[in-house]
Amino acid sequence: MYIIDTHTHLDDDRYDDILDEVLTNASNDGVKLHIIPGADIKTLKKASNIANKYDNVYYAAGVHPYDIADFNLDYLRSFLDDKKCIAIGECGLDYYRSPSEEEKALQKEVFIKQIELSIEKKLPLIIHIRDASADSLEILKSYKEAFGVLHCFNASPILLELSDRFYYGIGGVLTFKNAKNLVEILPKIRLDRLLIETDSPYLTPHPFRGTLNEPKYCTLVAQKMAELLNKSIEEITDLTTNNAKNLFKGLI
Numbered sequence: 001m002y003i004i005d006t007h008t009h010l011d012d013d014r015y016d017d018i019l020d021e022v023l024t025n026a027s028n029d030g031v032k033l034h035i036i037p038g039a040d041i042k043t044l045k046k047a048s049n050i051a052n053k054y055d056n057v058y059y060a061a062g063v064h065p066y067d068i069a070d071f072n073l074d075y076l077r078s079f080l081d082d083k084k085c086i087a088i089g090e091c092g093l094d095y096y097r098s099p100s101e102e103e104k105a106l107q108k109e110v111f112i113k114q115i116e117l118s119i120e121k122k123l124p125l126i127i128h129i130r131d132a133s134a135d136s137l138e139i140l141k142s143y144k145e146a147f148g149v150l151h152c153f154n155a156s157p158i159l160l161e162l163s164d165r166f167y168y169g170i171g172g173v174l175t176f177k178n179a180k181n182l183v184e185i186l187p188k189i190r191l192d193r194l195l196i197e198t199d200s201p202y203l204t205p206h207p208f209r210g211t212l213n214e215p216k217y218c219t220l221v222a223q224k225m226a227e228l229l230n231k232s233i234e235e236i237t238d239l240t241t242n243n244a245k246n247l248f249k250g251l252i
Contacts (some may be wrong), residue, residue: 001234001237002028002030002196002197002237002239003031003032003219003237003240003241004032004033004244004245004251005026005031005033005071005197005215005218005220006035006149006195006196006248007035007037007038007090007126007149007169007171007198007199008036008150008152008197008198008201008215009036009037009199009200010023010034010036010050010057010200010215011036011047011050011059012200012201013045014201014212014236016148019050020218022047022214022215023054023056025163025215025217026215026216026218027062027215028216029216029218029219030219030237031215031218032056032057033057033058033215033220033244034056034058034215035057035059035060035086035190036057036058036059037059037060037062037087037089037151038060038061038062038063038072038076038090038092039062039063039064039067039090040063040064040067041063041071041072041075041076041175042067042070043053044075044076044079047059048084049173051084052080052084053228056251058084058085058086058248059084059085060084060086060088060089060090060233061076061079061088061089061105062076062086062088062089062090062093062114062126063076063091063114064094064112065091065093065107065110065111065128066097066247067096068107068110071110073113074125076114076117077117079110079214080121080123081208083212083250085250086124086248086250086251087118087125087126087251088115088117088118088121088125088126088148089114089118089125089126089127089128089148090123090126090127090128090151091110091111091114091125091126091127092106092111092127092128092129092130092132092136093107093111093128093130093132093135093139094128094130094131095135096130096192097130098129101171106216108135108139108174108241111136112139112143114148115143116150118145119145124161124248124251125146125147125149125151126133126148127140127151128151129150129159129218129243130154133154133156133158136156137161137209139167140162141161141162142192145217146165147165147166147247148165148167148247149167149168149169150166150167150169150224151160151167151197151199152169152171152199152203153169153170153184153189155182155184157185157188160185160188160229163189165194166193167193167194167214167243167247168189168193168194169195169196169197169251170182170195170198170225171203171246172192172198172204172205172209172213172217172219172221172237173208173218174205175205175221175224176209183228186225186229190240192243192246193243194225194240194243195209195240195243195247196218196222196244197211197242198214198217198221199213200212200213200214200217201214204217205217205218205220205221208220216229222236222237224232225231225240
């Protein structure tokens, strides 16, 4: 069995000249499939082009809460008939930069529009939540048909209430020395709801922090997950890959 990187920004400019090498490195380390989350309207076409160039790369159409100024629902819709587009997002709420109440309201409005689009199209959501767990939970509980993944799960216990409909993306943060909360909550997550991701080029796992993150480092996340859950690497690989395929139906 191979690993699926369920969240990797391969459309980032830092990969422009090394993408073939990055994908080869990943494949050599057993990371065979990749999902690019749509974060910005301005780069969505690039994500689509990459996914349609490489058989083992897929993408999602969405707008990150930091990029909502350019949100265009009709433009998002224009990508949804593409077989390589298998999800909506990444979308969600991010209060880390202390937005005003007006800015929070706009984030919620754009988030809700993407939730409604995902329900309409029966596509999973890739959700970004930072310092906004309570508001995110309130919104998601009001949309009973919504489903997907909480990307880069922030270890908020209240978000485990969503485990009947949502998966939990675990990345390099799990390997950080200050990841106490995530380490403690990991065993409380249902095994059939765990996903592996890198969020590359960000959040490079230990011991490579400070360098460019790559999908190949999914193996480090799997190793740490196996250690903490008292499982073998093979068991973690099997269950997370099967989980990803159960969520993202378009994966081949």
